[in-house]
Amino acid sequence: MKSSSEVVSPLRQRMIDDMRMRKLEPKTRSAYLRAVKKLADFLKRSPDTATLEDLRSFQLYLVDQGASPITINATIYGLKFFFGITLGQNDLAQKMATVRVPQKLPVVLSRDEVTRLIAAAPNLKSQTALSVAYATGLRVSEVVGLKVTDIDSKRMTLRVQQGKGSKDRYAMLPPLLLERLRGWWRLANTQGKMPPGGWLFPGMNPTNPLTARQLNRAICAAAETARIDKRVSMHSLRHAFATHLLEQKVDIRLIQVMLGHKRLETTTVYAHVATEVLREVVNPLQEVQPK
Secondary structure (H helix, E strand, O other): OOOOOOOOOHHHHHHHHHHHHOOOOHHHHHHHHHHHHHHHHHHOOOHHHOOHHHHHHHHHHHHHOOOOHHHHHHHHHHHHHHHHHHOOOHHHHHHOOOOOOOOOOOOOOOHHHHHHHHHOOOOHHHHHHHHHHHHHOOOHHHHHOOEHHHEEOOOOEEEEEEEOOOEEEEEEOOHHHHHHHHHHHHHHHHOOOOOOOOEOOEOOOOOOEOOHHHHHHHHHHHHHHOOOOOOOOHHHHHHHHHHHHHHOOOOHHHHHHHHOOOOHHHHHHHHHOOHHHHHHOOOHHHHOOOO
16 A cells, blocks of 8 residues: 555545445455556556456466466456446456466364474464464464454353454354463463453554464464474464364364355365365275175
8 A cells, every 4th residue: 555645646546445435455455456556567557548458468468477376366356346346347347357276275284283283382372372273263364353352251152253254253162272261361461461351362562463474473483393394374273173173074064154164165175185084985996896
């Protein structure tokens, strides 16, 4: 986003206002503005003068530059908003087609690896945050967004406020996790780092939460200490949560609800990585008896 001291063109301001009207997330706004700037840099003129052939050439340029399918699609979504909403040129917006994103299976940690990973976290705060991520399947943004008041020990739930898609939901709170949360709460209170009703995982300044980047750095350090050679991120714990529940024969529709997935198809990817489920299937070769 531009600083307040820089001059913002009327066209850019109109797009910013259009995004504000629709209450798009700050990250989405920034991504959409970057997409339009990419087009303007490519054209070397105002983006509102682009023709259909210009857009076709621009997408070919992105492909030739080695842009990933995710990057290309993110750029196209931004341009669709710009042409369709800000300029009202729906004909151009509809002509831009997204590209197919290769489906890759997630890397899943074993239960032993999760245990080692959490134990190797650099301090009690990060250990507890990693425990929350694995025990609930929350996204890293949802973990760092938790407040002390989101813990309901009577109903044994965690309230997730405005998760992905600006939706509230509840996550389960197992007894062991509640015990770990209480241990962290006692330490943080003793150190004066957790104001009443404040962030469950405060940053260096307790008025701000721990950031997703800080938590990802902590889990990478833990993976190195625990000598886990898989590519690990906070999302790895979410993958492990879903996969391990599926291996415990928890209904996939219930897992979908706990993950906050809008579509069941998003959740079914874990059926491909639940190895314990696959091992229980009787292979047809076993039923073929030699004559």
